Amino acid sequence: MSDGAKPGDTRQISELITALLDGTVTPEQFDQLDACLAGDQAMLEYYAEFLTLCAMLRKYYSAELPASDGGDGDRPDVLPEILECDLQARAKTEAERARTHREAVREAAESALDRFMTEERRRQEELADKLYRAQRRRMALGVGSLAALIVVVLCVWLFQPRPQPPASTPLVVSPAPPPIFAQITDTLNARWRRHDLSIEIGTEFTAEALYLRQGLARITFNCGADVILEGPAEVQIEAADQVLLTRGRLAVRAGAEAIGFTVRTPGATVVDYGTEFGVSVSQTGRTEAHVFKGKVEVRSGPSARVFDDSRRLTARQACAVDREGRLSQTNLVARPELFQRHVPSPYELAVLASEPVAYWRFDADEPAEFVNALDQYTSLGRFRGTPRFSAGPDLGTAKQAQAVEFDGDTNWAVVPEMVVPNGTRVTGYSYVFWARPDEIRSQLILGVVNQSGARRVTAMTADGRFDHYFVNEADKPVARVQSQTVARSGRWYHVAVLRTGHGDRQLFVNGVLDASAEASAHSTPGFHRRLHLGAMDQANQMDGMAPWRGGISEVAVYCRALSEREIRRLYAASQEE
Secondary structure, rough: OOOOOOHHHHHHHHHHHHHHHHHOHHHHHHHHHHHHHHOOOOHHHHHHHHHHHHHHHHHHHHHOOOOOOOOOOOOOHHHHHHHHHHHHHHHHHHHHHHHHHHHHHHHHHHHHHHHHHHHHHHHHHHHHHHHHHHHHHHHHHHHHHHHHHHHHHHHHHHHHHOOOOOOOOOOOOOOOOOOOOEEEEEEEEEEEEOOOOOOOOOOEEOOEEHHHHHHHHEEEEEOOEEEEEEEEEEEEEOOOOOEEEEEEEEEEEHHHOOOOEEEEEOOEEEEEEEEEEEOOOOEEEEEEEEEEEEEEEEEEEOOOOOOOOEEEEOOOEEEOOOOOOOEEOOOOOOOOOOOOOOOOOHHHHHHHHHHOOOEEEEOOOOEEEOOEEEOOOOOOEEEEEEOEEEEEOOOOOOOOEEEEEEEEEEEEEEEEEOOOOOOOOOOEEEEEEEEEOOOOEEEEEEEOOOOOOOEEEEEEEEEEEEEEOOOHHHHOOOEEEEEEOOOOOOOOOOEEEEEEEEEHHHHHOOEEEEEEEEOOOOOOOOOOOEEEEEEOOOOOEEEEEEOOOEEEEEEEOOOOOOHHHHHHHHHHOOOOO
């Protein structure tokens, strides 16, 4: 009870409140109660305490509120409603307070979990590095202990008294040979700085440093990864799946069996995830990683296990890292033309020296498409049907080309858009390729089409002659040249067809001019954009010819007419030994 209320006053107001709660209050009593409460803070507090006490008694003891002497009429439900509203307000407040508390706890838990996972990852990496170093120390200690034990055993064996045999053979202990990690599988004009180091195919390498002064060397690691090293370059073979590139360029082709192959540099680490990529290190220590197929991860610093930053790269992407291990924030585009991705044949080098606008070599690792060897992101070709691959013609120094096989029925190929590099002037055309007929019949080998439907066709006649002509918009063949050479089934032929700047047509077979035709008014110097191999779109046939049955290899396209000397040089390169 509040201290400000007097006993006499409280007795009177208690009777009035009781009458109010019982519903027996008279108008005079109600006015009296209202007058007592008006402006009297002590009476108001007493009034509130009385109501609260009545509610508690009713809740816990089921007690009846006292009735006034005036009667026992029904009580109004004012008090339960007041109490219910109060309880609901308290419950709502407590629920809101609990929800706020749960949100705060959840946010704090998530933040703590993120920090824990980050620290745990770093701790695991540091622990892995420590374990790796500890294992190496234990290995070194074990080797040292083993050597010491061998020395002790030898000393005991040498100095212990024993009967001397008539003729004793001294004990020779040979150290175990170091493990072999890789070997040379191909070269081109390669030369090491060390004169005592062989460049022959089959030369094996342990964990050792190599300096290639010039040329190309393909080194195949035991894990299955192929590395093309381009001189001048300096590398350190560290394991069967790891190499350190200090300076120069290399290209890596790693299949599924070689996932995880690692290239370390002074400022970065490149980890393969089943792909083809190139890595270069400049004189200043700047590292660049270019991805041609698949994906890699570039990590800051030379350690593959402990690093501060990393980035995933996929095809057509590149990344630069400085010597201090800082990754460039600028997005780079991969440049496959900067890297030698295989050891070329003499014929391939001759083709590249003649500067074609497109060159397809038919890589069996690309079963659904074939890429331009000059820039794999332009003039991309597609196979129709299921392609088959086989060994192609010899291209010099015992190197063999890759060929795509056409069955004359269900499979052929198309380059939807041949791209002419900017600034290239079209003064004519040349199409150079190798062809092997498996059957002598009238059949299409190669065709190019422009938007108006005009096309240039290279085919074989029913008696085995090579045939080249232009078909105008009226679907009439003109400017035809036909070889004197008659092809035989199962043999490879080097074929070159061209249009000179004056409109003359020429056809070469195995480096020799075999047929020619003078300029025609119907000829056009334009560059036809769509290339077909083996068949055309028109129901796989054209002009009554069947699709090609045989092999096609090493297709090169030019925006000019090659000279007779250039064509002879191309064919002669394939005959080098």
